[in-house]
Amino acid sequence: MERFHGLSWMVGGEAGWGINVAAEILSKALLRHGYYVFSNVEYESLIRGGHSYYRVRFSNRPVRSHVDYVDVLLALDDKTIVGDGIHTRGHRDELLRGSVLIYDSGISRLDAEVLEELKARGVAVAGLPMAEIVRSVGVGGERAMVMRNMAGLGASAYVFGLDPEVVEGAIGERFEGRGREVAEANVRVFRLGYEYFEENYGGLRRRIEPAGVERAGIANGNYMAVVGSVRAGVKFWAQYPMTPATPMLSYIKEVSERYGIVVVQPESEVAAINMAIGAGYAGARAAVGTSGGGFALMTEAISFASMAEIPVVIFHVSRVGPSTGMPTRTEQGDLFQVLYAGQGRSVKAVILPGDPLEVYLDAQIAFNVAEKYQVPVIVHYDKHLAESYYTFEVPRGDEVSVDRGVSAVRVEGSNGLFKRYEITESGVSPRPVLGLPGVVYLTSSLEHNEYGLFTEDGEVRKAMEDKRARKLESLAREIEEHPQIYRPVNTYWDGDIAVICWGSTKGVLLDAIEHLNGRLGGLFRLVQVRWAEPFPKSSFAEAVEGANYRVFFENNSTGQLEMLVRQQLCMAADRSIRKYDGRPFSLNEAVDRLMEVVRVWRR
Incomplete structure (x- = not known):
């Protein structure tokens, strides 16, 4: 398996065991050490149990995607390593020569043969008595199972050569609202895990030099949708919870009092969109957040806003359909749903951000367009972008000016x-x-x-x-x-093979094409479509001009962008790359699929 720059870490265990907490603390600490960071989570549609895992990749060069291997695996249960034979296959095959496995030696029931097989493949196997460490600070019961994540985080921080005080600062911030006692207990467990590894596995290091990234932030798409909306002056937000859009409701509520925003969680998606339309009619900047099933219920109201010419902004975060589908998995399967929602010619605008910074900017543009043109505006992205954390340069805050129209x-x-x-x-x-x-x-x-x-x-x-x-x-x-404001199409490089994408696939393609162009001499260009309605015909035609091979790259089964381009410009694809198993493309997968294109193109 091909390895790429940077290091990859994974934490796995049951839902409710603090998987997200550990990964997000580590991501913040890595950023403060000067690294570029990308992290993404996969979890089942369960409150407790099952198998969840969180990947964090970091480097001294920009990273916007995950890889198929793990340099350091923190396993909070045996399922993370070997699976359960039913729902998960485990991740031991992702451990390569030189990888490190950290497991809870106090409660693990792994067969010795498994550990020996890993060692024979060149994997460093390191037992850490996580539960015992937690009990040593006076924490027991179910809380002890959760706090093991801090012991494993301490061990991971040692392996990566991180300054423990920097990580402890991130831990303190994470638990600031839980009280001093809780924060201090988590810091103590972290420190004990760090010291245990320092004493027992002193030579076990996997470290890279940081880049010294300055003026950098890290956030996911949902968070930046809220930040952009607040920056735009949103004053009313209605939302009925639906994965993976739900976190927006929590984020906006946290800042609502400070910025004078009315936040409502009504009884249904139908009520949410009609409340927002009513607020827009009264003159407030209003928004809703939802996913595919909720958006389906909003369709008639969106059509009404189009007919009545009332501004409203909808953040549509897609997951796997149809129907309830796979609520916690990702797919770009709803582009046609947002484009054609409504009876007759239901006039609306649809924006397609590709990373959290674009979500932030597009949120502001959406409110301007909604009011200036008196239409519903849909900012559409998927679960992968909604919940993955990206490193980006912190915006100045003056990129988009407020324009309330006529x-x-x-x-x-x-x-x-x-x-x-x-x-x-x-x-x-x-x-x-x-x-x-x-x-x-x-x-x-x-x-x-x-x-x-x-x-x-x-x-x-x-x-x-x-x-x-x-x-x-x-x-x-x-x-x-005004392409400098609206960015209708983004183009990177100018190779003969144009890879055409939208939404979250931008990140993995930036990484893959950067890697392949370095190897193949600038063979590829990347064309990212940023608007679906109105479709930017001139900008798109200019972006693909001169390319002699066009490849559409999408996380769906039907090639919806490909069909939209054919509809708008009578332009056909030379090849389509599609994935629709509920997971995003990995960097390894993208590189392999693009190399298949090269082999066909060279015939």
Whole structure:
């Protein structure tokens, strides 16, 4: 198996054992040591039990993807190593020569043959009495099973040559809200795990020099969606919990009082979207967060917002479908769902961020577009991007300026009525603040004339349909004229083979193509589509111009971006690479699949 730059760590165990806590503390500590970090989690749809694991990859060069091997495996149970024969196969085959296995020697029931087989393959096997260490600080029962993660984290920190005080600082911050006693107990367990390895496995080191990364942050897509929304001035957020969008509700609630944001968890997704539309109608910047099943229930309301020309922002975080599908796994299977949601021609905008920084910027752009063009705007990404942590340069905060669009300050019309849906060249009509004296119009889901009054007149119907459509045409022009703001298409390198992607596959392709271009002499270029509606035809055509081979790379079974490009530009793919097992592409997998392309292309 090919190895890449950096080191890879994994922690595995049952849900509820602090898998996420250990990995996120380590990620933060590595960042503070000056490393680039990428981490991603896989877990079953369970509150307790099962098998969960978290990968952390770090390097002195940028990393945006995970690898198929593990340099240091922290196993909190035997299932992490050998599986259970039913639901998980374990991860021992991911341990290569030079890898390190850290396991709980006090409670493990592994066969000696397994450990000997690993040692024969060149794996360093290191037993750590994690449960015993936890009990030594006076913690017992179920809490002791959870706190073992800190002992294993201490051992891992020693192997990587990390400064224990830096890691302890990250631990203290993580448990700050749990009280001083809890924080100190976790720090003590961490230190004991570190010291145990120092005393018993003193020569067991796997260290790389840090890069000295400056002005760096680390966050996942869901968190940055909230940060971007707050930066944009969101004032109303409604959300019914649905994996993998649920963390947004927790994040926004934490800052709601500070920024004056109304946060509501209603009884259903139907209620959430209608509340948000109502808030947008009243003049507040409003948003909802959801996933595929919840979005399906919101479809009629989104169509209403399109007809009534009310701004609202929807963060759609996809998982595996159809129906309930695989709630905790990832897939890019909902692009057509967001594009075609709504009866008739339901005008909306759809933005496709590819990393947490783009989510942050796109959230701000989404609120501007929603208000300026009076349309629903969907920011669409998948579970992998939503929950994976990426290293990025901390934004300055002034990248996107607030633009609230056309507002009416005076009354025009006859008989006291206001032309809320006035037919204009741009398609955008004046949008009055509610409560202006003498401003009277009707808002409903019915087709209407310029005053909002219901009509079945054929000519008026056609004029209104064309008016709403012109809003997208106006937006498309603005996007193409201001690429430095909207980034309709991102292009990296200029090789003959154009690999075309959207969303979270950007990260693994940046890593894979950087690696392959270094080996093959700049053979590839990467083209990332950032807008699905309106589709950036000119920017896309320019990005693929000169490429003599086009490859579409997607985490779905149907090639939805590929079909969209064919629909918009009559442009066919030379090859398609698709994955739809509920897991993201690894770097090893992406490199192997792209090398298959090279072999075919060279024939």
